[in-house]
Amino acid sequence: MPDRLLLLTFCVALGCGDVDGSRDAGLDDGGGVARDAAMDAAMREGCRADDLEACAFVPTERFDVGAMMTRQVSYEDVTGETRVVQVEIRRPRGATEPTPVVLWSHGGASGKRDATTVGTGWGEVFVRAGYTFVAIAHTPRDRAAFDALCVALDWTDGCGGDACVDASECSAGGESGICVDGGCRYWKHLSWDRPHDVRAVLDHLEVAASAGMPLEGSIDLSRVIYAGHSAGAGATMMVAGATRQIAGEDMLLLDPRPVAFLSASPQGPGDDGFTEASLTGEACRALATDPGLCLTRPHLTLTGVGDDTSDHVAENRRLSFDLAPSGDRHLLWIEEEAARHTTFEYGTEACERHVRDEGGDAARCEAYLVWLRSVAVAFAQAVARDDEVARAYLSSDDPERLAGGAASWEHR
Template identity: 30%
Template sequence: MKFLKRLVLVVVALLAGGWGLYSLVFKPAPVVLAEAKPLPADTQLSAIYGLDPGPNPIKVIPAIHLTTRDGPLTLTAFYPDTEGVYPLVLFSHGNFSNRRAYDRILRHWVSHGYVVLAPDHRDAGGLLNSILAMTRFGKDGVMQQRPRDLINILDNLNAIADQAAELDRRIDRNRVVAAGHSFGAFTAQMLGGADAAVPGGDRRLQERDGRFQAVVAFSPPGPMFEMVDEQSWQNMTVPQLVTTGTWDVEPRFFRDWRLHAMSYERGVEGLNSLLVTEGADHYFGNLICRLELDAEPQTDALRMANAVSLAFLDAEIKEVARARDFLASDTPALATAGFARLSRR
């Protein structure tokens, strides 16, 4: 039975786009990882901005259903259960994943005063569903629809208000951020001006939307699907934070963790920040994206990513001076003995 299922996956992968997706089924040799320094047990973390959960209780609407120009869309809403108006973050999940696999990140932001809306994209729901989506719509179709999903959410905020008036009262429609993980990180980057090549032609996929004022990209891809390339980020015009770690490797696609920093290195100078954490992998062990993994949770690394991403949001969107000072300093590296290092260019 397992062999038959594997054979079906191989056939579908080949139909969906050749050996790039075929490699999703058959795993290559593992990458030998360099030893990583752990966070010292006696580290004083009081200097890290926003490390602890914020003061706001959190409300969750598990499913909001929208009818959009591109079809039905389901999203989850997270918002502070405290009266006020808060910036809006739209979050894009990674390939094979889903909108509820990132609560450990999203709830941290919400506790500090943000509203988060997270949809399921066409490729949500696991490997087989992702391959089927790429078979039906093409890799370029899936890649382009993802940012359109976030645009459709912005275009349908009034429809969301009709379903959840209390949520609507919390949303500041003039302060909007795109965020995501892995494939979803590139989705967020596209809304900030990144683009992708269409194989076999001169056209590039573009879905920039001027309403998005910043981008948070957890483990964004380097070269991918013969579409994401070294030129993909040269037209990004909003500030972005990129995060990765020294174990952030994928034998099928990214055998060197530094490839995840390509968007930082190739982006427009003056707009980029990069967090690198020792021993952090693509999923913080099993804390995001693939919660079913039999892996050791990387709690310290996720706490650092949450804290630095919050500082970036507060600096860029709320214009908090202390957050700006933190990002401009060497505090992350000094306070963690090099466990978390923040760069700017």
């Protein structure tokens, strides 16, 4: 079994600029040597039950982790105030051509300010495969900014000017909420902010990649994949064209620029403002100026039976795949309870804790990461690099063989 990718050691100073790639010294290769012609031929022939490791997808080239830079991205939000989010841009060392880009949104309702802590595991996977990884820290709102957002969205529900309450006043789960009949309705304000942050980050990257700017010749913004975990996965679905009920309305916040999406532990119908009409694309088609963009771009979903949280259940998460329009859509569904919610964030701690409490083999937690990165990198290579071996891998049952039948690999 290939060793688990080690986490990066990050520059933690705000605005630290380019960082020498030596900080990734000693990391393993993250999944084997680069592919050669013989390996391509073997992958075309398929893997064997007596050699499951050969069923893993390996990209054509492998890169070391190179320069990293933090940037502050600012824009005027719906309240008329300046909103600032931090991003960290992580580059593959030695890439000689403009690379595809993976944007990453973290989970959690309370937000983050430090992008160096965002997407650490998945970031290394994609950078080593030759992608520029852009980690977005979606800034939390303080009480004043939250109140201003509710006013801007005209969401007071008859409770007057004091409708919005902060976490200390909300009894519906410790997150920001809104007053309803003297109570508090749970509302995650980042459901609104994340898609707007992504739009601003894409605008920022377009400027940064223009002539004479720091990323000129380094990134190819015609090959952007937007990915995220949990609440971040909800944002990927919104940018892909899923509407979301916010302030009593179906909000459509799609962006045409990403060419594909990866949703790890997404929401399902009835979760946080998503409806069946959101996930079938019906609501989008009724609102969009270009209905052809409504959930039609390539999409990979990662989840499984153990992907439960306090407010969302695994079976509902997979409905985001089952309900969506068919066409270049893939699902890896892990059939083992030990693959927990944060497994799909590319972590092992919750899995190891489950194995320790319930019994099982801790090595299985590492195996899940191999399954996840195999389909994720193959998907990226297929959509961003038109890699025919990657496309063949996605069309095969090799991911199921790799999992020894403990995961299903589905297409629509």
